Amino acid sequence: MKIVVIIEAKNTIFSAYAPQTGCSEQTTDKYWNLLDEKTAEAPSQEDIVVAGDLNGHVGATKDGYSWHGGFGYGSRNTDGERIL
Incomplete structure (x- = not known):
């Protein structure tokens, strides 16, 4: 949509x-x-x-992504990489 x-x-x-x-x-x-x-x-x-x-975990750390707000939790997974 x-x-x-x-x-x-x-x-x-x-x-x-x-x-x-x-x-x-x-x-x-x-x-x-x-x-x-x-x-x-x-x-x-x-x-x-x-x-x-979006069915992914972006994790708690920014790790070089300026658009990650730093408010996630846990670890980033493969689908989280695709989101970022």
């Missing part, structure tokens, strides 16, 4: 539900490739928000 909200700036919001851990790599790759494709279609001047259940 895609929702476009116009306030003072144009924002594109994606509601996403990623395949669960344990799904085939082909299914997971197809999902992430489609999400990448759709977010890339949004004009560069728009803010993009991806929200939902």
Whole structure:
């Protein structure tokens, strides 16, 4: 689902539900490739928000990711790497 909200700036919001851990790599790759494709279609001047259940753990540490807020917990898993 895609929702476009116009306030003072144009924002594109994606509601996403990623395949669960344990799904085939082909299914997971197809999902992430489609999400990448759709977010890339949004004009560069728009803010993009991806929200939902991305089925990964980003962990507690930033480890070089400037967009990780540092509010996670536990350890990062493979699906968490894909989120970041």
